[in-house]
Amino acid sequence: MIAGLLLAAGAGRRMxxxxxxxxxxxxxxxxxxxxxxxxxxxxxxxASADEARALLPAxxxxxxxxxxxxxxxxxxxxxxxxxxxxxxxxxxxxxDLPDVGPDVVARVVTSTSSVTGALARAAYSGVPGHPVLIxxxxxxxxxxxxxxxxxxxxxxxxxxxxxxxxxxLAGGRDVDSR
Numbered sequence: 001m002i003a004g005l006l007l008a009a010g011a012g013r014r015m016x017x018x019x020x021x022x023x024x025x026x027x028x029x030x031x032x033x034x035x036x037x038x039x040x041x042x043x044x045x046x047a048s049a050d051e052a053r054a055l056l057p058a059x060x061x062x063x064x065x066x067x068x069x070x071x072x073x074x075x076x077x078x079x080x081x082x083x084x085x086x087x088x089x090x091x092x093x094x095x096d097l098p099d100v101g102p103d104v105v106a107r108v109v110t111s112t113s114s115v116t117g118a119l120a121r122a123a124y125s126g127v128p129g130h131p132v133l134i135x136x137x138x139x140x141x142x143x144x145x146x147x148x149x150x151x152x153x154x155x156x157x158x159x160x161x162x163x164x165x166x167x168x169l170a171g172g173r174d175v176d177s178r
Contacts, residue, residue, distance in 0.1 A: 001039045001040070001086050001088055002039055002090070002109060002115070002133075003038055003041065003083055004038030004091050005076075005091065005092045006026075006029050006030060006041060006094075007044050007076065007094050007095065008020040008043055008045055008046075008052065008094075009045055009047060009049075009065045009068035009074070009075040010046065010047060010072070019095050020095050021052060021055070022096075022175075023098075025096065025098055026055050026056065027055060027057075028098065029095050030043065030056075032093070032100065032104075033091060033093055033102075035102035035105075036091070036101075036102035036131075037110070038091055038109075040061070041060070042061050042062075042063060043056065043060060043062045043063070044064075044079045045064055045065070046065045046066075046068020046075065047068055049064055063078050063082045071147070071148040071149040071151075072146075072150070073147045073148050073149070073150060073151055074146075076092065076142065076146045076152060077146050079092075080142060080143050081143065083139075087136065088115040088136055089115050089116065089135040089136060090139075091105055091109060092130065092131060092133075093105070093130055093131040094174060096174040097129075097130060097170075097172060099170045099171050100122075100130070100131070100166075100169075100170045100172060101169065101170060104122055104131065105131055107122070108120050108121070108122050108132075108133050108164050111133070111164045112162055115135055116136045117137045118133050118135035118162075119133070119135060119138055119160065120133040120161065121133070121161060121162075121163060121164065122166040122172060123165050123167070123172075124165075124167040124172035126165070128156075129173075132152065132156070141159075142155050
């Protein structure tokens with residue numbers, strides 16, 4: 001089973017409001033993960049969590065990252081720890097990538113034959129980005145390495161990572177202003 005993990009906990013300081021509250025980004029990102037091949041999706045909320053939760057379907061699984069203001073690493077750790085034993089790999093995606101569609105997720109998901117040992121990430125014109133596919137074998141290392149706003153960056157740099165070019169499908173840049 002491959003799950004989607006949508007990180008949407010930040011305050012969006014540069015944007016002036018939490019990105020989970022912008023337009024339909026939250027619901028759209030969940031659908032991108034589902035349509036891209038994720039069997040289930042877990043959303044990590046933090047800033048304005050009650051407002052963001054109100055935008056979601058009632059049955060959407062949500063995890064609250066209590067210390068969300070310490071950076072993306074907190075959200076990533078909270079999400080990975082909340083995944084069930086039946087999950088073999090997770091596709092980590094960010095809520096502020098509105099041009100990334102299900103075709104990008106599908107390309108990353110199908111880029112490796114290994115599931116529990118998978119480690120792959122989208123790149124856009126050679127620049128690493130999201131989504132990132134992380135097999136269960138890597139979760140403990142990612143949880144240990146995920147600090148501040150770095151997320152899994154240091155862990156990914158130090159391991160054999162498959163880079164999946166997706167620049168023909170999307171730009172992959174996060175949006176910081178509206």
